Amino acid sequence: MNAEALYQRLVRPILFSLSPEAAHNLAIRNLRAISALPSVLRQLERFQPALSPRTVFGLTFLNPIGLAAGFDKNGVAIPAWAALGFGFVEIGTVTAKAQPGNPKPRIFRYPEQEALINRLGFNNDGADVVAARLRRLRESSRWPVIPIGINLGKSKITPIENAVEDYVYSFRLLAPLADYVVLNVSSPNTPGLRSLQEHAALVQLLAAIRRENETARKPVLLKIAPDLSIAELEQIIAACEQHGIAGIVATNTTLDHSAIPSARDQTGGLSGRPLRKKSTEFVRAITSRSSLPVIASGGIADAASAREKFEAGAQLLQVYTGYVYRGPGLLREIAQGS
Numbered sequence: 001m002n003a004e005a006l007y008q009r010l011v012r013p014i015l016f017s018l019s020p021e022a023a024h025n026l027a028i029r030n031l032r033a034i035s036a037l038p039s040v041l042r043q044l045e046r047f048q049p050a051l052s053p054r055t056v057f058g059l060t061f062l063n064p065i066g067l068a069a070g071f072d073k074n075g076v077a078i079p080a081w082a083a084l085g086f087g088f089v090e091i092g093t094v095t096a097k098a099q100p101g102n103p104k105p106r107i108f109r110y111p112e113q114e115a116l117i118n119r120l121g122f123n124n125d126g127a128d129v130v131a132a133r134l135r136r137l138r139e140s141s142r143w144p145v146i147p148i149g150i151n152l153g154k155s156k157i158t159p160i161e162n163a164v165e166d167y168v169y170s171f172r173l174l175a176p177l178a179d180y181v182v183l184n185v186s187s188p189n190t191p192g193l194r195s196l197q198e199h200a201a202l203v204q205l206l207a208a209i210r211r212e213n214e215t216a217r218k219p220v221l222l223k224i225a226p227d228l229s230i231a232e233l234e235q236i237i238a239a240c241e242q243h244g245i246a247g248i249v250a251t252n253t254t255l256d257h258s259a260i261p262s263a264r265d266q267t268g269g270l271s272g273r274p275l276r277k278k279s280t281e282f283v284r285a286i287t288s289r290s291s292l293p294v295i296a297s298g299g300i301a302d303a304a305s306a307r308e309k310f311e312a313g314a315q316l317l318q319v320y321t322g323y324v325y326r327g328p329g330l331l332r333e334i335a336q337g338s
Helices: 003-016 020-034 038-047 078-084 127-140 160-177 193-197 199-216 230-242 274-288 303-311 321-326 329-337
Strands: 053-056 059-061 065-067 087-094 107-110 115-118 147-153 180-184 219-224 247-250 269-271 296-297 316-319
Touching: 003 020, 003 329, 020 038, 020 107, 038 078, 038 329, 053 065, 053 115, 059 329, 065 329, 078 087, 087 180, 115 274, 115 321, 127 147, 127 160, 127 269, 127 296, 147 160, 160 193, 160 199, 160 219, 160 296, 180 199, 199 219, 199 230, 219 230, 230 247, 247 274, 269 274, 269 321, 274 303, 303 316, 303 329, 316 321, 316 329, 321 329
Parallel strands: 065 087, 065 316, 087 147, 147 180, 180 219, 219 247, 247 296, 296 316
Antiparallel strands: 053 059, 107 115, 115 269
């Protein structure tokens, strides 16, 4: 049985019989356990897509398909993701302070739309614990050859006027352990966070991280929202170019829930197929205005949607919701068809 059939016939029915967050936690627990079992990791490697190496912002990727931030927030299953065939993995979002996130329930499935809404709120172990975990993995024989990114956000309890110090604290701890770092200023689930995309606040943040990065010298990327105006996007691009940002992740989840029946709508960020068009438009808008590399994220659920992102100018892709619905076979389909 191939990866697609195994997932669709056996694994997905089990996971979808549980609540979305319970299913997610079960998957992470199993992948975390597998990450310590070399013989099982070798079995997972049969799901891997063919090699398709490329170099972007100074890093070599075995293939251009990555795991988006949000799936493995605490970096507990990195060897398993690599064994499954991801060309890179982005962990997080990690915040300076450990936090439980928003009240449950906070993830909602929409199978008809192949979509999710989440309002998790950056639930994670905090920068200190994640740094210690990654340091142990780095010192072991299990650190993978693929690039590992770390996505950073603001702690909920930190006032927005102190956001820069919050990011700098996490960056100082985690950048030395990362291959690249992403500044997440675009989640809709932390109050006030998206205001950091405004020009004055963004310039202050990027300038501080640039100073801090003089020692670490890691590629720093910015993850943006899909709900910006073109004028706002152009200001963000200018700030990124001015402050040495290595690339843009386009995009985060959207607050546009028009694809979801109003009777079933929930507060939070929407991801999955309904985000496909808007995300692609942002990729195209960025690449038509800048030479900054773009990691496309949003609505990638098959070879056609992946090909669309590449044709819009993306150099790398990230999947999350599509992977929830399609499983490991998605990577091979994308690699073969895009």
